[in-house]
Amino acid sequence: MSATPARKKINLRTPDVMSRVQAQVESHYRSETVERIRAQGGVMRQGSTVIRLAKEFGFCYGVERAIDLAYAARKVFPDSRISLLGEIIHNPDVNAQITAMGIRQLAAHPDDKDIATLTPEDVVLIPAFGAEVSTVEAVKARGCQIVDTTCGDVMSVWKRVRQNAAESVTSVIHGKAIHEETRATASRALGPDRQGQYLIVLDLAETDAVCEAIRQGCDKAVFLQHFQNAISPGFDPDIHLQRIGVANQTTMLRSETEEIQNRIRTAITERDGGSSANFRYFDTICGATQDRQDALFQLLDESLDLLLVVGGYNSSNTSHLVEIGEKTIPTWFVRNADCLVSGEEIRHFDLHRGEEILSAGWLPEKPSLTVGITAGASCPNNLIEDTIRRILELRGEQIDGEFRNAERELKA
Ligand code: SF4
Incomplete structure (x- = not known):
C-alpha cells in the first residue's frame, strides 16, 4: 500500500471542548x-x-493532560473509531473507564495485522509514556488522525538520547526494558539513521556488570546473552561502552538512578586515566x-x-x-x-x-x-x-x- 499523507494536527483543547471535558473528568475521578x-x-x-x-x-500533570486529551478526542470525534496504543496510563480503573467510553485498546506495539486494520478515518491515541518510533511511523503511514498525549517530561529524555546518538554516545538507560516509556526512549536513542546505540540497565547489579565491562572488558557472548532484550541491534560492548550518556525512565527511584550514574562515571574515569570526558549525565527523573x-x-x-x-x-x-x-x-x-x-x-x-x-x-x-x-x-x-x-x-x-x-x- 502506498504511504498516505499524514493528517493535519487538530487543536482539541478549545475552551468549549475543555470545559465539557473538565466536567466529565471531575465526575469520574x-x-x-x-x-x-x-x-x-x-x-x-x-x-x-x-x-x-x-x-x-x-x-x-502529565497524566491529567493525557486523560484530558483522550476525553477531548472522544468529544471532537464522536463518530470515529478511536484506538489507543496500549494503556493511556498504568491504572486499570482509569483504563476501564476509557474503554467504557468506546475507546478500543490496541497493543502498545501493535503487529502488522492490527496496523492493517487502521484507516484514514481512525483516530489513534498515543499514551502518556509515548510510543516507539516504528509504531508511530506505521500509524502515520495509514493516514490516521493521531492524538499524541506523550508527556513533555518523557520528550525531554528523548531529546537527550537523540543528542547522544548524534554524537556517537551510547545511551545507558536506567529503566525497565519492557516498559512502554523505556521502549519508546530506546527507539529514539537509535537516532534518525538508526545507527545510535543503547543499553538498558534495570538495577545496581546490572550496572555493576556494565562497569566491570567498562573497566576490564568482558566475555562478549555472556554480556550479550545477559542483555539480549535490552540492547540496540549490533551492540558490541568492546566498541559501544567507550562513550556513555546515562538517561533514565522518568519514573525510577532517584537514589538508584544517582547511584547508577555515579558508578558508571567512576568506571569510565578509572579506565580513562582520571578523565570523565567520555561520560555524560542528565537528570531526567520527572x-x-x-x-x-x-x-x-x-x-x-x-x-x-x-x-x-x-x-x-x-x-x-x-x-x-x-x-x-x-x-x-x-x-x-x-x-x-x-x-x-x-x-x-x-x-x-x-x-x-x-x-x-x-x-x-x-x-x-x-x-x-x-x-x-x-x-x-x-x-x-x-x-x-x-x-x-x-x-x-x-x-x-x-x-x-x-x-x-x-x-x-x-x-x-
Ligand atoms: S513523566 Fe512524570 S509527569 Fe509525565 S506522565 Fe510520567 S509521571 Fe507524570
Whole structure:
C-alpha cells in the first residue's frame, strides 16, 4: 500500500471542548473528601483512626493532560473509531473507564495485522509514556488522525538520547526494558539513521556488570546473552561502552538512578586515566515522581502503623513508592478499596514475587491506629477516597455524613 499523507494536527483543547471535558473528568475521578483532607493539612481523625495523606500523591500533570486529551478526542470525534496504543496510563480503573467510553485498546506495539486494520478515518491515541518510533511511523503511514498525549517530561529524555546518538554516545538507560516509556526512549536513542546505540540497565547489579565491562572488558557472548532484550541491534560492548550518556525512565527511584550514574562515571574515569570526558549525565527523573517520593519520605517521618500505596500494579512510579515504604513500615500495595477484603485479609501486590497475593493480619486491632496513604501519579482521587472509607468501615468508625457516597460506576 502506498504511504498516505499524514493528517493535519487538530487543536482539541478549545475552551468549549475543555470545559465539557473538565466536567466529565471531575465526575469520574474527583473526590471532595480527599480535597477536604488535603485542605486541612492531609490529616483526618475519625474516632480512633487517623488517616495521614502524603503531601503529594495521585494524578500528575502529565497524566491529567493525557486523560484530558483522550476525553477531548472522544468529544471532537464522536463518530470515529478511536484506538489507543496500549494503556493511556498504568491504572486499570482509569483504563476501564476509557474503554467504557468506546475507546478500543490496541497493543502498545501493535503487529502488522492490527496496523492493517487502521484507516484514514481512525483516530489513534498515543499514551502518556509515548510510543516507539516504528509504531508511530506505521500509524502515520495509514493516514490516521493521531492524538499524541506523550508527556513533555518523557520528550525531554528523548531529546537527550537523540543528542547522544548524534554524537556517537551510547545511551545507558536506567529503566525497565519492557516498559512502554523505556521502549519508546530506546527507539529514539537509535537516532534518525538508526545507527545510535543503547543499553538498558534495570538495577545496581546490572550496572555493576556494565562497569566491570567498562573497566576490564568482558566475555562478549555472556554480556550479550545477559542483555539480549535490552540492547540496540549490533551492540558490541568492546566498541559501544567507550562513550556513555546515562538517561533514565522518568519514573525510577532517584537514589538508584544517582547511584547508577555515579558508578558508571567512576568506571569510565578509572579506565580513562582520571578523565570523565567520555561520560555524560542528565537528570531526567520527572518532577512529579520526585515530589511523590520526597513527600513519602516526609510522611514516613510521622508515627504510622502501616502504609497503603494505591495504584496500578504495573505502574513504575507507584512500585518505587512501595519500595520506599516497605524499608520502614508494613506497606501494602493495593489496586483499589476492593483489595481491603476484611479487617483480617488484604489482597495486595507483592513486588518481590511479582504477583497479587492474599495476606492476613494487615490491620492491627489497636485502640488507636494511624494509617498513612499515598498513591502513584496514575491514581485518581476517587480511588483514594474509596480506600479511606473502606478502612474506616473496617475499623467500625462512623463515617462523616459529608463524605461523598463513593459508589463507583463506569460512567459514559
Ligand atoms: S509521571 Fe512524570 S513523566 Fe510520567 S506522565 Fe507524570 S509527569 Fe509525565
